[in-house]
Amino acid sequence: MAMQRNNNNNRNKDKDKFRRRKKVYHRRKVCRFCADSSLVIDYKDPKVLSGFVTERGKIIPSRISGTCNKHQRTLSLAIKRARTIALMPYVGRVD
Ligand SMILES: [Zn+2]
Numbered sequence: 001m002a003m004q005r006n007n008n009n010n011r012n013k014d015k016d017k018f019r020r021r022k023k024v025y026h027r028r029k030v031c032r033f034c035a036d037s038s039l040v041i042d043y044k045d046p047k048v049l050s051g052f053v054t055e056r057g058k059i060i061p062s063r064i065s066g067t068c069n070k071h072q073r074t075l076s077l078a079i080k081r082a083r084t085i086a087l088m089p090y091v092g093r094v095d
Contacts, residue, residue: 031071041071041075041078043085044082049082053079053092055092056092057088057092
């Protein structure tokens, strides 16, 4: 009985060794508008906005660009405004 329990413990230890995860370092994404106060979201400024849309003209999601909630909302509003006055494309280049 005692032997069996020992065996089980050893087996678990071995499993734990394999299960130990490699250290994954991921870079913390920082909202560009929070980091740089000189960068202002303005619907009349397509130069800034174009950095946050894909080639096809879609708005890049915040989980990819790292933009914070507050700025993503103002950004998407600005992009949509810029689209209506034809500063930004609704659909970018389509092959
Ligand atoms: Zn922000």
